[in-house]
Amino acid sequence: MSTVDERTPEAEEPENPTNRPAGMHLVSRWMNRPYARRIILLTVIISAVIIALTFVMVAFMNLSGGPASDIQGEIEKTMYVLTFTCAPLMGFTLAIITYSWWGGWGKVKSEEEPTEEGPAIRTNGVAVVAWITVCSLLAAFLVIWGLVELATITASSYGSVAANQQPNSAKAIDINVTGQQWLWSFEYPDQGKITSSELVVPVNVPLYFNVTSLDVIHSFWVVEAGVKIDVNPGAITNTGFTPNKLGTFNIRCAELCGLHHAYMETNLRVVTQEQFESWVREQGGARTS
Amino acid sequence: MSDTAVIYEQKHVPQPRQVGKPGGFLHRTNFVTAVVSGIVLAAIFYFITGAIVQKVTGGGQQNNLSLPDGLQQQITMMYIGWIIGFMAGIGAFAGPIRWMLGHDLTHADAEYMSGKDMGRKKFWKYTTDHKVVGIQYLIVALILFGLGGLLAMLIRTELGVTWAEVFNPNFYNSLIGTHGIVMIIAMIIAVTGPLGNFIVPIMCGARDMAFPRLNALSLWLLVAAIPPLVSNLLMGGIRDGWTVYQPLADQAPVGMIGYQICIIVFAFSTGIASVNLITTVVTMRARGMTWSRVPIFVYGVVGSSIMGLIWFPMFQYSQILALSDRMLQTSFYTPASGGSVWLYENLFWLLGHPEVYVIVIPATAALLEIMPVFLRKPLFSYKLAIAGIFGIVGLSAVVWVHHMYMTGWAPSSNYPFMMSTEMISIPFSFLLLVMLGTMWRGKPWMKLPMMAVYAVIWNKVIGGITGVYLSDTPVDQYMHGSMFVVAHFHFMLMGAGLFGAMGAIAYWFPKMTNRYLDELIGAIGFWTAFVGFQVTFFAMFVAGLQGMPRRVLQFDQAFNIANWISTIGAYVIGIGMLIFLYAMITSWRSGKLAPGNPWGAHTLEAQTETPVPHENFPVLPVVTSDPYGFGVPDPYELLDSAELQAKEGVSKVGAS
């Protein structure tokens, strides 16, 4: 028995056992079993459907105007990578249940009693080893990809190491985010401590958030920017991003915080540098740099 | 020789003296006396506490929740009174008290307690027979599912009515919290309760559980724990989702105390049940049932019990501390006085994660038991299945922080916990291979239990891939706290757990009730619920991807369509479940009578007759092989070796 990946075009040629290694001979023999090609075909089709669905998923994520930051871009890229990695395995699994269900190996109707027994396959060393190897490699790939990606988005949130919690650039705008039941307020310490209930920021300038809560836990979710961090009482958490798209986006509370949690939302308005400066002046702010 | 131990010949063993009627006080106790004495003691505790608080404070004060001072203490004591009164009234203390009075348990007492010759009355009593306890658990689970399902319909109604608030937001928040925790409890007991108790001892070839009286204790503690939880809806609700994060939970009215008492008691119930199951399997297996002949379902139940035993105390402790913060002004979770909200989250998820495996593992293992029977093939790679189960049990201990990626608690910890979370897919893949390998080239017998196998594999694939997204911290940064997470865990808990449990119940229904589950009506209900389930939760995935947070009752119009579809799907699930329930009830009463081994299984429970005799086996069985000896020699292999021989023959001929 063999796994799907070992399919070779040669398998279709007439057998010529003399000039081919024994293993290949077994593969082609396996391929000639009536169900082998059908399962491979099903696997390919289903995997393709799954991969296509990822595009639909990402389209739904972008329906409200995203991605509005590199971070969200990375997140969407990771969604593709994760699905591509898992799709063959999922496709294979669904192919087998479809084939078995459909009666590819025969079936006994509900009203009847089974009369014959199936093949007594207790285990199969090759299949087990191949399966464990493939799954472990896939899992290892997911882990490595995830770690690298996490380091990347952490760097674009706040410097290269999460733990040192430094803004990623001297030019970053510091913003103090305060959550309380059930509203958001944003304070701009470098712009003369103006406060606002909307998050207004210039495009392409790194932002650095100091986030805290006056009462219970909330969660600060800038939807289209792919940024989320809990808003805890008694502690300051940090995050950041660089908006790369002009427009109005959503900020929602993503942690149940009581009565009006559902209404605890506001806007992110990404504007040009000039618009930002005039907005700051309107609010009575001082410096803008 | 000292006279502390005397060696008698067997027939001379002196029996303890029988005092009074066998069973004694237990003759008078049943569910009704339990409820009455629970209510009475609750009232007594309530008023005495009230009087004491009045004395201490002089009355009239208000605390920061603007509740009358002392109400919290009164309510707490009321619930404690209920639990003690209920347990006393069911007769849980009769045994220890009789023993302290010097009345040792006689054989006749034990037989009375096991419900021998008692008819239906035994289901309402503190009965020790594991088969009775199994049925009682099944009933409790069904009631909980009914309640949780009803609440789910209310939730979806609110979410479907996008143009208005149907419920007051506080009540809505209590609905989702109560729905969540009721369903979680129901799912935790759904397989290990009915089947772990009824089937596992028989599967092991035992006459009962290792500790029959603890078995009754675990069941009745569970029953006692539920009214405090449900009563929260009448006492201001829990308003916080099933996770009841602090400090929001501290703001909730007294209903929260019901939740906390429920969890504290339920954790005892689970711990006792787990010890009992593990001990039974370790010590009471039939002769010859070595560890490589134990049915895989038994392994699943043991794995689940181990996790429950180790991790439930964390949850219990988290609630004890919360209760103490509320009652005694301690500050474990109050940042202003040096506490930490992250402490709560850690304690909660230390159980919260393993618990999802507590639910899924037994349901999966039940399907692994079902597959060989309905495919008439051996379980593929039995040892790999065991490795998978215990791999998950082991790794489940080190993944809980994936629920806290976005808390800001310790951003650096996201690296190792992302790694461990993704690694847990390896033991999961073992179980998947076992399922696929068993299905491979088998001829399925299309009965309801086998249908559940297909349904559950499908749901697990969906739940698994979405779990992979969520385990990846960057992606979770988008998904966390959104409807996507809700859809993910429903695919696992409901899709794999509940549909698996339905298959398992259908499979063992004949053994438990003597009658077949009506195949046609059962299947109609099952598939209706399955289709509704796909609609509901695929739509919910979409809402989550669009950015809809969870636990909201009003939302951006952009999510309307997804929510309408989801609500319609939910009603379809409701209808399907009712049909399934109808099939269960009618079949239980008047279904077709089933023989001892209705499906042709090789496990021990299929070898004893139905209805199962009082002590399970007339003569204890001896086991000589594992229960998967199905199948005929593989025709392909025969073909291969025949051809090989033929070829060798040919080449030999050529050479000579």
Ligand code: HEM
């Ligand atoms: C491959 C396996 C799985 C992976 C990788 C996985 C991953 C995750 C992750 C990372 C989360 C946290 C998401 C968040 O809150 O942001 C999560 C949530 C959850 N998962 Fe899974 N999961 C898996 C299997 C399961 C299973 C088997 C169950 C249950 C039977 C389950 C039930 C849940 C529940 C209940 C939650 C949400 C809890 C809450 O936030 O209220 N998961 N899962």
Ligand SMILES: [Cu+2]
């Ligand atoms: Cu909120």
Ligand SMILES: [Cu+2]
């Ligand atoms: Cu988890």
